[in-house]
Structures are given as structure tokens and as C-alpha cells.
Amino acid sequence: MQKIIGFIALIGIAIGIAWWSMKPQDEVQQADGASSDPLKVGFVYLTNPGDHGWTYAHEVGRQDLQAHFGDKIETNFVENVAEGPDAARVIRELVEQGNEVIFTTSFGYMDPTLKVSKEFPNVKFHHITGYKRSENMATGNIRFYEGRYVQGVVAGLMTKTNKIGYLGAFPIPEVIQGINAFASGLRSVNKEASISVVWVNSWYDPVKESDAAKVLIAEGADLLAQHTDSPAMLQTAEKAGVKGFGQSSDMHEFAPNAQLFSSVNNWGPYYIQQVQHVMDGSWTTGEGPDHWAGNTWNGLGDDYLVLTEFKNMPADIAAKATAARDGIASGSLNIFEGPMMDNKGNEVLATGAVLDDGGLWAMNYYLDGVLGDLPN
């Protein structure tokens, strides 16, 4: 008798556990707004919008999109989707629920998005920051590196130890561009300082990010930059009394004294533009075979990238940062302009030449100012 009761309890608990733990991952959350026959737009998120970083910026963009079109569209999103094969299942599920436009918002969704895009030729896919396209899959990106040049300028003027720590997630083109733009900005004001890059092999691992930040501070870095998603680095900087730059979203509430400024990704205009194209019937995956010549690749000039207020720095440095930002936005300042040397002393761009977008995606070197070798 006791055994039977135990067995029933076991099954009951197992079902309960399964039901509970399944819920948060697989439930597609229907967001606000629904009218007679709205266009359904689906989003795939890497983490929870509460990360106050990358995914949060996408969530703000989604809300802007919804607000712009009102009841003409319905937006849905799935959060905490792991990069890799399982993402394909989630994307397929979004299609089956009637979403006609889909944004997959992380580099690692590239191959799953490509795969699903071939299965559903009538659905319009956008993959954020990848480089593969198909008939109905476009690529979307922001010129994040522009903000990093300004960070480099501020870091070069602020550092006392001439050691700058830089947290990288993975050595992919987008991150390399950022490091080199930072180095270019740094060298424009400071010939001595160097950048130590630490790869944490994750976009979002607060404990590891904070460990890496502690190590960089122990190694003498007095300024930290990050290309990872959580505010852990800035929290560590705040505690240790050093300064740093936020990433993707404004992180000043986590580090009121440490954040110099943050480069905020403003996805709203991009989402609105793409959905408008779909509604008008003018949507394409972009011109030419080059993925960077896709639908858009905008930055500071079009407010796709926005820098928060320059804080915790002297007024003259803030003025120089403002000048650099405005120069990039107006196009009068070129971030990658020759002569440009890599950190092995080879010339990678001749005097007077300006790196084009193709060259940006082919960067397989560190510029002068970065320590160490670029991992393969």
C-alpha cells in the first residue's frame, strides 16, 4: 500500500515538475495589441530582457515597433533560447503560429535561421549580426564599433596606468571590429596605452565576466570595456573604484560612479523600417552578394547607435568625446584611415586610404595598441 502511494506521489511530482519547468522556455509570450488581421512579427531572444544589456535593447526596439504600428501588427517573442540547433525548433514554432516576419537576435542563430528560412519561403527572416543570407533571409546590424572609437578616445585621455582591460565574448568579426575601433580611438589621443583583451567565451556569464574584470584590475587596468552582455563588469569596476563603459543598454544604475558612458543599441528604427518594407511589398534581402550591403548598416549618424551622457569625467574630456561622436555621425571623421599598423608592425592600410565595409568584415588582425595575438 505504502509503495503504491509512493509511486503515485512520484508520478504526480514528476508531472508537476515537467509542467513547471517546461513553461518558461516554450511558452510563446503574446505581447500587447491585436486587431482584425494584424501582421504577426516574431522575435527570438538570447536571454531574458531583464539582462539590462543586449536582449533588453532588442525588447525596447520591439516595444518601439509595436507602438509605431499600433494594432496593425502583433509582436511575439520567445526568450532564453539557446544558440545552436535547438533554436531552429523555436523559430519553426514561431512560423507555425503565423508570424510572417521574424527577427532572430543573436549571432549564434545564424545557421538555424538559414535552415528554417529554406523551409518557409514565404516568411521573411532577419538575422541580427550574422553574415549568411538566403532568398528570404536578410541580415541586420548596427555599426557598434563607432561607439567604441569614442570609448577609446575617452579611455586614452582618462587612463593613468596606461593599461586598459577589454572583455570579449568570442573572436568574431563584430567583436574584432570593436577592439580595433577602440584601439584606433585610443591611439588618436594616447601613444603609450595598451589594451589587454580577455576572452570569456560567453555572451552572458556574470560570474566569469566579474572574475575577468577582477583579474584585469589586479593586472593594473584602470579602465574597462566590454563586449559581453551583463552589467557584472561595471559592478566590479564600481566596487574597485575604477571606470568603465557600459554595453548595449544604459547601465548607470548598476555603476553610478564607474560608468563613463554606454553605447546603446537602438533597434527600433531598424525594426520599423523593415516591417514598413514588408507592408509596402518593397522588402528585399538587400543589394549585391555582400552581406554587409544588406538592408541597413547604420550607426551614430542615424541614431541606430546612441551614446548616453558623458559622465564621471572632466569637462574637457567630455568635450573631446562629443567632438569624436559628432565627427563620426557627420562622416567627417574616419575611424579606420591609413596609415594603419597592426600590432606586429605591418602596415594594413596605406596613408590616405580608408577601410571599406568589406575590409571591416575581413579584419583578421589587431591594430597597434592591442596586446597579444588574435585567436583563430
Place this chain on the structure above:
Amino acid sequence: MYDELLLTVLLTSVPLILAATGELVVERSGVLNLGVEGMMLMGAVAGFGVTSLSGSPYIGMLGGATAGALTAALFGFFVLGLATNQVATGLALTIFGTGLSGLIGAPLVGQAIDGLPVFIVPLLSDIPVLGVLFRLDLLAYLSIGLVAGTSFVLFRTRAGLVIRAVGDNATSAHALGYSVLKVRFYTVMFGGMMAGLSGAYLPLVLTPHWAEGMTAGRGWIALALVVFASWQPWRVVGGAVLFGGVTIMQLAGQARGWSVSPQFLSMLPYLATIIVLVAMSRGGRAERGAPAQLGRIFLPPR
């Protein structure tokens, strides 16, 4: 510079010391609980949540320990009460803890808390380099106290003798009149409490943050450390510091621009664990140290 690096190494080791010491006692009593990772995550989310609600990291610490112990009680109910397979139940506990902590923690993502404050011991903390040993938080000091306590109880008291007897020969212990299941249930609860404290250490000290799955495999490392330490509490401390040292070394190596692939460096701590395990099993010490009835189900004869 080196003292700051050493400090980071020590902080990385504390959660491993706590979780591994708890598991060591559980295994000494003959139970193998593979759910350490799940219990740690429950401890982490409870530690963070309770601190966020109460405003006190000390209450948060207790919350983490309680959550770990309750999760362990569930494990105890299954493997001791219903005599289920320990390996399968332990793995299920990890998956359960990962899912449930994510669910409970969803509204906590993105919040910040004030972690445990640091206690600086006057004079001793001024010693060059080693002074960092006296610049830690309460839970770090406590972890060493708990190792000392565990070592004392296991090898110097009657209770420890009973625990070891239950783990080595449950039938004899039962014949002598000791309740095997009761002893094992207590050790499982203790293991859960330690895993909970260990999990709570992440948001309370390492990074004042909750993130899903933030233990990132530390529970499994703790399990490996128990074998690594051949079921001796003080060796757990050595193993944990060694592991933390390699983890931090790889980050410091990158910061200094060593030309080694970051993937290889990230692998180093795990490689070190495997090498030590292989070396130990060749020496035959693992077999000698292991409790004889580890992982075996005991059903008291009627």
C-alpha cells in the same frame, strides 16, 4: 598585484569548498547525490531573492542554506524513502533545480543587491600578499570553519564514526541498532545546506546578480573534488584552491597577452582535474578512500 590575484583565486574557491565538503559527508554515509548543481542553483536564487526582499545578505545566506536543504530533502525522500536509484535521482535533481531556479528567478533578473561585506582583520591583513587571507567575507571564513568542523566530527567523534560505519557497512550499522536511513537523511540535508550556501555565495559575493544557470558547472567540479580529495575534508581545500588558481591563471594569462588560444586556457582547469583523477586511480588511493557502500541502496530488513 599578486595579492589581488590571490584574493580572486580564494573567492573563486570558496563555493567549491562549501559544496564539496557537504557532498563529502553525504558520500561518507554511502549516498551519492549528483544533484549538487541543482541544489547550488536553488541556493543561489534563494540567496539572491531573500537578500533582495529583506535587504540583509545574512538573511539571504540563511535563505540559500534553507533552499539547498529543502531541495536535498526532496532527494532524500526519493532515494531513502522510496529507495530510487541514486544516480538517476541525482541527475533529475540537477535538471529540476536548474528549471525551478530559472522560474523563481525570472522576476529577479537585472536587479542588483548589496552583497556580503568584507571583514578586515586588523594587523594580520597588513602582511604582504598573505594578508588577503584576512580580508574576506563572513562566509569565506565560515567555509574554513565548516571544513575544520566536518573533519573533527567525521574522525574524532562518535557521530562521525556512525556516519562512516553507515557508509562502509550499512548492514552492520543496522544490526548495531543505528537507523541507517535516518543517519543518511541527516547527511543528505547537511550536504544540501552546504550546496545552498555555496550557491548563495555567487550572488552574495562574486557578482551581485542573478542569472539563470549562473553556477555554470561548479556543482560538477565540486563532485569531482570529493574524489580528487579522496574523501578527506582538508584535501578538498587544496583541490579547490588549485582549481580556482588555474581558472584565474588562464584569465591572467590572457590579460598579459600570452599567445595561447583562449579555448585551450579555458579548458585547463578541467584538464587539471582529469589528470589528477587519472594519477590518483593509478595509485589505487581512490579505491581505498571511497566509502564501501557508496551509491548502494539500503533497505532495512524487517
